Amino acid sequence: xxxxxxxxxxxxxxxxxxxxxxxxxxxxxxxxxxxxxxxxxxxxxxxxxxxxxxxxxxxxxxxxxxxxxxxxxxxxxxxxxxxxxxxxxxxxxxxxxxxxxxxxxxxxxxxxxxxxxxxxxxxxxxxxxxxxxxxxxxxxxxxxxxxxxxxxxxxxxxxxxxxxxxxxxxxxxxxxxxxxxxxxxxxxxxxxxxxxxxxxxxxxxxxxxxxxxxxxxxxxxxxxxxxxxxxxxxxxxxxxxxxxxxxxxxxxxxxxxxxxxxxxxx
Amino acid sequence: xxxxxxxxxxxxxxxxxxxxxxxxxxxxxxxxxxxxxxxxxxxxxxxxxxxxxxxxxxxxxxxxxxxxxxxxxxxxxxxxxxxxxxxxxxxxxxxxxxxxxxxxxxxxxxxxxxxxxxxxxxxxxxxxxxxxxxxxxxxxxxxxxxxxxxxxxxxxxxxxxxxxxxxxxxxxxxxxxxxxxxxxxxxxxxxxxxxxxxxxxxxxxxxxxxxxxxxxxxxxxxxxxxxxxxxxxxxxxxxxxxxxxxxxxxxxxxxxxxxxxxxxxx
Numbered sequence: 001x002x003x004x005x006x007x008x009x010x011x012x013x014x015x016x017x018x019x020x021x022x023x024x025x026x027x028x029x030x031x032x033x034x035x036x037x038x039x040x041x042x043x044x045x046x047x048x049x050x051x052x053x054x055x056x057x058x059x060x061x062x063x064x065x066x067x068x069x070x071x072x073x074x075x076x077x078x079x080x081x082x083x084x085x086x087x088x089x090x091x092x093x094x095x096x097x098x099x100x101x102x103x104x105x106x107x108x109x110x111x112x113x114x115x116x117x118x119x120x121x122x123x124x125x126x127x128x129x130x131x132x133x134x135x136x137x138x139x140x141x142x143x144x145x146x147x148x149x150x151x152x153x154x155x156x157x158x159x160x161x162x163x164x165x166x167x168x169x170x171x172x173x174x175x176x177x178x179x180x181x182x183x184x185x186x187x188x189x190x191x192x193x194x195x196x197x198x199x200x201x202x203x204x205x206x207x208x209x210x211x212x213x214x215x216x217x218x219x220x221x222x223x224x225x226x227x228x229x230x231x232x233x234x235x236x237x238x239x240x241x242x243x244x245x246x247x248x249x250x251x252x253x254x255x256x257x258x259x260x261x262x263x264x265x266x
Numbered sequence: 267x268x269x270x271x272x273x274x275x276x277x278x279x280x281x282x283x284x285x286x287x288x289x290x291x292x293x294x295x296x297x298x299x300x301x302x303x304x305x306x307x308x309x310x311x312x313x314x315x316x317x318x319x320x321x322x323x324x325x326x327x328x329x330x331x332x333x334x335x336x337x338x339x340x341x342x343x344x345x346x347x348x349x350x351x352x353x354x355x356x357x358x359x360x361x362x363x364x365x366x367x368x369x370x371x372x373x374x375x376x377x378x379x380x381x382x383x384x385x386x387x388x389x390x391x392x393x394x395x396x397x398x399x400x401x402x403x404x405x406x407x408x409x410x411x412x413x414x415x416x417x418x419x420x421x422x423x424x425x426x427x428x429x430x431x432x433x434x435x436x437x438x439x440x441x442x443x444x445x446x447x448x449x450x451x452x453x454x455x456x457x458x459x460x461x462x463x464x465x466x467x468x469x470x471x472x473x474x475x476x477x478x479x480x481x482x483x484x485x486x487x488x489x490x491x492x493x494x495x496x497x498x499x500x501x502x503x504x505x506x507x508x509x510x511x512x513x514x515x516x517x518x519x520x521x522x523x524x525x526x527x528x529x530x531x532x
């Protein structure tokens with residue numbers, strides 16, 4: 001029931017961006033996130049658990065880890081709490097490998113929807129967008145510009161485990177514009193100045209997949225993306241607010257794409 | 267260019283829930299939030315500004331404050347940074363009165379839409395819901411159960427100033443159910459187990475206004491609300507995620523109500 005000093009140091013290092021990059025690993029805390037990883041078939045490299053404070057649900061998960069021979073370390077409740085980033089330790093956390101970064105390349109031939117996040121620097125918004133992306137059939141998420149780091153604890157938590165279900169690619173706006181052209185996917189940009197509403201844009205779009213681009217609230221999308229867009233769309237709302245939250249706007253647009261696709265395949 | 271110790275202490279006290287309750291005041295930081303307050307006609311009780319670090323936009327706002335005789339205190343940049351809750355001080359913050367709490371009573375006779383938040387404890391989610399509420403014509407927001415405190419810095423920031431445009435009421439689930447009955451507003455509950463989709467629920471609902479109830483992600487809505495609901499609705503999504511973020515779900519449903527109303531009045 002103890003952790004070597006070196007192991008504790010390695011784990012602590014994963015709380016920084018640099019540490020995660022060097023180790024190629026990230027941490028997910030709590031039984032819910034770990035259950036989501038399991039659901040998406042993602043195996044942890046090592047699990048740290050405090051049997052004294054774990055829930056029944058955690059115990060059941062640990063039993064499954066044991067039977068599939070996932071390396072497990074048992075700790076005291078206080079040792080685990082010291083490792084955890086969240087205030088309320090849930091008695092379990094695990095280290096996962098960061099998937100090989102897809103840089104500048106996405107599998108766009110499969111007619112799947114892609115969410116392009118440009119300069120989404122708020123970790124909560126990025127995590128929420130990733131969660132909605134998986135919910136609404138956007139299983140590839142491309143990050144351009146200065147986005148939050150997708151494997152940081154805040155993004156992982158806000159994604160509610162969806163980070164384990166999507167493919168993340170680091171890309172430039174120029175690269176994705178080129179790929180949209182090559183693949184024939186429609187590039188739809190969310191913007192305040194867009195005239196079309198999303199349903200209309202989707203009616204006029206004949207291909208099966210779309211790349212939906214969402215920019216930062218402060219700056220919007222870059223000129224490169226807006227200029228290359230097949231459609232710029234806006235979400236109608238009362239003029240009593242200036243704009244919508246970026247995660248809300250992106251999710252509403254992805255939901256419209258999801259509904260459209262669901263109707264078509266009925 | 268200095269702040270008395272007593273004034274600094276009073277301001278610092280507003281960073282705690284207790285301090286805000288005792289003083290009946292809250293703080294909003296940054297030129298964007300203050301511009302939103304201005305847009306909604308809400309006058310600050312006092313403004314603190316650091317002329318040395320303020321933007322042109324702040325300077326213009328300060329000029330308007332001066333001409334309408336809002337009390338202003340000028341500070342050094344470092345003094346203001348010490349008062350600010352955000353890491354990057356924007357050179358300006360202001361103290362506002364907390365509106366008299368409407369407890370157990372909402373103006374439901376006006377056929378307006380009401381958003382009921384039950385146990386939305388995450389400040390980011392609550393602020394985002396308030397922002398979407400104002401965007402989609404839900405200008406009354408009722409808080410039941412253990413919600414985040416609406417005038418805390420995180421909620422105010424996440425609301426992007428929408429907090430200045432909505433009416434907030436603290437209420438119990440039982441009270442709002444009674445009022446829904448009395449006023450004839452339809453009570454629509456967001457829930458995983460609901461069969462109806464929102465468009466269908468809105469088609470079947472003849473009154474003009476709705477009370478839309480959104481619960482916590484972990485627990486959902488209370489039995490009281492679900493049992494009293496005229497409709498329980500769900501948002502269709504892929505089974506690759508367990509659920510949507512509460513602010514996303516609430517916003518998608520409010521958007522559907524907004525679209526429905528906009529279509530009707532065209």
